[in-house]
Amino acid sequence: MTTSELSLDEAIFTPPEPAPHQVVTPTAKPTTTLRISLATLGVLLALWWAITTAGLIQPLFLPSPQAVLAKLWLTATKGYMDATLWQHLGASLFRIVTALLAAVLFAVPVGLAIGLSRKARGVLDPLIEFYRPIPPLAYLPLIVIWFGIGELSKILLIYLAIFAPIAISTATGVRNVDPSRVRAAQSLGASRWQLIAQVVLPSALPDILTGIRIGLGAGWSTLVAAELVAATRGLGFMVQSAAQFLVTDVVVLGIVVIALIAFTLELGLRALQRRLVPWQGQMH
């Protein structure tokens, strides 16, 4: 009761905001959310440490945080399965970045075509919708039969996972372009190609970037499946082979590294989104 009365008094004595559409609270909110998230993480770590150090769980099932850290040092310097952590990481990043670049290169034009042309939509939409809901592990054998067990199959699997979200978001973005923007450009004399390059594509950019974010998440989660195929390097391979030999600390280490990389990529893409499309959410 007293706290609510107190905050009420504060509200009365605080001078009113001059501009109602520039409310400042949203900037204050994320920091408190961040603090809560960090606290949650800290509690979890402490719990992990306490349980394992007290010997409540055998290291075979859950190694202690110290053990995982020690393993991090060991794999980073000496390596695991004939490759250091950095080489595993490099192999995985190479696969996902190659797949991502290829997907952006092909999925954006495909999405553009689907959004712009009824015919292209009729041809391409069912194809994408057909393979999109299939789990990658289900069509992995087919890819291996067709393309062998080399690097191509691994990258192709990740590529397919990234392709669909980007193509679909691009098509959505293209279809949602403000019609009066298109008309404005037409009445300034824009040709069809000028319209696509200078109005439609930039208008769809926020959706394309969202598609890349979703696609990258899907691609990253396909990584482990891709590295089931005769890999000798890669984070997914490292985790799997460690699991086979019950080296639990390497498994945990691999999972943590995969999570951290995915998180970093997501943050990077969000920053890119803020930089490239700062008007998102600011118009109308």
Added chain:
Amino acid sequence: MPNSPSLIVDHLSIRYPGSGSNEAALHDVSLRIDADNLVVALGPSGCGKTSLLNAIAGFVTPTFGRITLGDRDIDGPGAERGVVFQDDALLPWLNVLDNVAFGLKLRGAPKHEREARARAVLAQVDLAGFEQHRVWELSGGMRQRVGLARALAADPQVLLMDEPFGALDAFTREQMQELLLRLWQQTGKRVLLITHDIEEAVFLATDLVLMSPRPGRIVERLSLHFGRRYAAGEPARSIKSDPQFIETREHVLRRVFANRSVSAGS
């Protein structure tokens, strides 16, 4: 005037395919926009005024009738007919200057030339100094001025304005009306403006076209002079408090309501 051909709308009808009713959105509308005229089409929603503007802009194809500018038939959008939209329709990834220069860029004008032109037009709409601003940081009235500048920079023969001040607050709207009259005076552009604001229509128009729905048609035409009086230097307040202005406004108001009750009763 040889270099400013008339825009002629000749027995125009528009019927949208697939719209359940068999009534035309626009039925047998004829209209002429001569040099130096500011034509205002006024009417309630559904009277076809936006269809009329869209047909002239080339966004929709007439079902019957034709629209000509000089000796050319209109069969699609074109840079000789500039359009100002109710929502500014600006491109947020371009700054104010590049938005205004956009039409010239599409035409392939060299950078220094289009930027000089854009700067000059921005000064005309009182936005000098805002060239590098991002458009989404501007107020609604300023964005609308950028939209107006963008249309003017392409130097069209006709300026088509689709309820351009409809989303603005009353104070800004009056400022924009006065700005439009000044620009009209300076540039001598012919203008077609669509609105549902009676006072705005009476204040701006040299030719007021009253429209009515079901089917969309013209029910009355008035030749007015209040806009010209403002352009000649008389203050807006003195015009708007002139008994003649008030009388005209009330007359138009009565006509709009008369048509509405007739069409509601039928």
